[in-house]
Amino acid sequence: MNVSALARQLKVTVSELLEKLPELGFDVGARAIKIDDKLVPKIIEAWRRADRKESFKKELSQIEERGREKNDEKTVVEKQISVGETIVVKDMAELMKLPVARLMGELMKNGIMVSLNEKVDFDTATIIAEDLGFKVVKTDHEALEEISKKARLAELLTERTATITKPPVVVVMGHVDHGKTKLLDAIRSTNVVDQEAGGITQHIGAYQVETKGKLITFLDTPGHEAFKAMRSRGGQIADIAILVVAADDGLQPQTLESISVIQKESLSFIVAINKIDKEGADPDRIKQQLTELNLTPEDWGGKTVTCLISAKQKQGISELLDLVLLIADMENLRADTEGSAIGTIIESHIDKSAGPVTTVLVQAGTLRVGDMFIVGEVPGKIKTLQNWMAKDVAAATPGMPVKILGLKLSPAVGEILQVISDKKQFKDKLKNLSHRGHTSNNNVKQSEDEDRADVTVLNLIIKSDVLGSAEAIEEALSKIKVSDTKVKVIKKGLGQITDADILQAEATGAMVIGFHIKENKSLISLIDQKGVIVLYFDIIYKLLEHIEETLQNIRGKKTIHKFIGRMEVLAIFKTTKKGMIVGGKVIEGKITKNAKIKVLKSGEVETIGQLINLQAGKENVSEVISGTQAGIEYHGDPIIAVGDTLEFFEEIYE
Numbered sequence: 001m002n003v004s005a006l007a008r009q010l011k012v013t014v015s016e017l018l019e020k021l022p023e024l025g026f027d028v029g030a031r032a033i034k035i036d037d038k039l040v041p042k043i044i045e046a047w048r049r050a051d052r053k054e055s056f057k058k059e060l061s062q063i064e065e066r067g068r069e070k071n072d073e074k075t076v077v078e079k080q081i082s083v084g085e086t087i088v089v090k091d092m093a094e095l096m097k098l099p100v101a102r103l104m105g106e107l108m109k110n111g112i113m114v115s116l117n118e119k120v121d122f123d124t125a126t127i128i129a130e131d132l133g134f135k136v137v138k139t140d141h142e143a144l145e146e147i148s149k150k151a152r153l154a155e156l157l158t159e160r161t162a163t164i165t166k167p168p169v170v171v172v173m174g175h176v177d178h179g180k181t182k183l184l185d186a187i188r189s190t191n192v193v194d195q196e197a198g199g200i201t202q203h204i205g206a207y208q209v210e211t212k213g214k215l216i217t218f219l220d221t222p223g224h225e226a227f228k229a230m231r232s233r234g235g236q237i238a239d240i241a242i243l244v245v246a247a248d249d250g251l252q253p254q255t256l257e258s259i260s261v262i263q264k265e266s267l268s269f270i271v272a273i274n275k276i277d278k279e280g281a282d283p284d285r286i287k288q289q290l291t292e293l294n295l296t297p298e299d300w301g302g303k304t305v306t307c308l309i310s311a312k313q314k315q316g317i318s319e320l321l322d323l324v325l326l327i328a329d330m331e332n333l334r335a336d337t338e339g340s341a342i343g344t345i346i347e348s349h350i351d352k353s354a355g356p357v358t359t360v361l362v363q364a365g366t367l368r369v370g371d372m373f374i375v376g377e378v379p380g381k382i383k384t385l386q387n388w389m390a391k392d393v394a395a396a397t398p399g400m401p402v403k404i405l406g407l408k409l410s411p412a413v414g415e416i417l418q419v420i421s422d423k424k425q426f427k428d429k430l431k432n433l434s435h436r437g438h439t440s441n442n443n444v445k446q447s448e449d450e451d452r453a454d455v456t457v458l459n460l461i462i463k464s465d466v467l468g469s470a471e472a473i474e475e476a477l478s479k480i481k482v483s484d485t486k487v488k489v490i491k492k493g494l495g496q497i498t499d500a501d502i503l504q505a506e507a508t509g510a511m512v513i514g515f516h517i518k519e520n521k522s523l524i525s526l527i528d529q530k531g532v533i534v535l536y537f538d539i540i541y542k543l544l545e546h547i548e549e550t551l552q553n554i555r556g557k558k559t560i561h562k563f564i565g566r567m568e569v570l571a572i573f574k575t576t577k578k579g580m581i582v583g584g585k586v587i588e589g590k591i592t593k594n595a596k597i598k599v600l601k602s603g604e605v606e607t608i609g610q611l612i613n614l615q616a617g618k619e620n621v622s623e624v625i626s627g628t629q630a631g632i633e634y635h636g637d638p639i640i641a642v643g644d645t646l647e648f649f650e651e652i653y654e
């Protein structure tokens, strides 16, 4: 057969055919014209086979490519879940779009026995999710809390019937150095509400001015550091935002960030184009930049309200305030003054001499001296109210910021304050809070088993850097179970341990715990004199260990460690903050469920942990004997290494 005829049949050129034939194993010569007829069917068959292989390869790589693309997409949009400090197993499965059973199976494989309604911590969730091909990002806890507070506030406020027009609450936002502070100062100095009080202003996070016989409340977030706080303060309680943009600098990153907060919160806003007195000020450039962001100024045919000002020279301030009033009118901002007060904490800190200083912005009802309230989960009673001019006032109406004096604790900024005028309701609310283990107030009724005569109670006073830590400690303490004993937190608070704490500890026989705070050296002689135990900790489990030990001691009984078995560590499977999953061989005795574990390095006990789960092969078992291998889940200091010895023991009390 002619080479050209065969080439035609195979739909290739002669040279392509001659080039390929040697690759297929047919050596006919590079210049052949004819091919042996007997070879022709074999060549055709080999050609087709090669063709099929080629196209199969192509298809395969296309499939792989498509898969890769899909995977990439998934990594971006789907294969990522957000987890907070903890997540309920069921919720996690839902986020991952996996059957709960599958997730529980995966957890079990890793030695974590939890039910679908139980929580796993962030680290565990990360390990498991990553095994299943998911990326885990930590949820912005503060943001979540903010959202839930906002929802709660909205719910409380919708129940109210608005009767009066309330002063608009204004927040000033913008890029650093664009003149926010200067503007707030300029407004304050020119339009103070109560001229006769003259000058004695105090910083309480907000102030009020009067213009054209109407009040406006300004949230006075100091400095530049406060952008984040402003999100919770401003977004939650402000009605109107003033976005300050320096005319000589233009829109900057924090300007854009502010715009996105304003839009997210659907706040009405005015752009105050500031520093127009400065050389190089170019208000039109700002208007151009706003237009590019679809925020075309009104005088350019758009809807964005703008105002030219110089905070330094106090120019344009009254026009700006007029615009605020105009917007407030259009928004028809109303509230009631009749009902019991609801407000939001806008400032909260510990003052060295005055103790907790808390400012609340009233949002509904009237807050009065004598009112009983709950803020967050802490109860209190209003003893003194002061306005921002440091004047005592008997009551505060919606839109008014007031300082509350004499609180025992400093609530978090953004918390909601709710007055509860009905005594029974107040008591019920307190009871609910105490059942949830969140309140340590002295008024809270003791739980029943505390009243049992045979229970020894360890009284504690806890002082910490932030209230959250004290609460976390209290919750963790409630989980320590040493029979016939009980921990009772009689007081918890923020800041340094004080002489009052020592005196109270002496009177109540309490132990004083400082967490994440510096030692107050000036108390050493008082502590000595009163014989009070004061301990400082920076690590929560060390604190818990110590308290557990103390409880064992006050129980007046001796603890004996009964040896059960010993294991040599051969492999480390997982390490988390909480503990580890390790494998090893039992070299002496046996291992039983619920045992405690001493971690020995070179014969020295380094730490003590707890056996959480025991596996032989892939089965959960209750006992593993000497000579066999086992996997254990251990909770404690995650310091176990291959080659360490684990000693298992039971605690027996005599």
Ligand code: GDP
Pocket: 174, 175, 176, 177, 178, 179, 180, 181, 182, 183, 223, 224, 274, 275, 276, 277, 278, 309, 310, 311, 312, 313
């Ligand atoms: P913030 O970071 O936005 O609070 O900005 P500040 O209010 O601290 O102002 C930053 C700097 O700009 C300060 O030195 C102010 O004196 C100055 N400044 C603020 N407003 C004006 C203004 O209208 N004109 C001029 N020339 N300087 C201003």
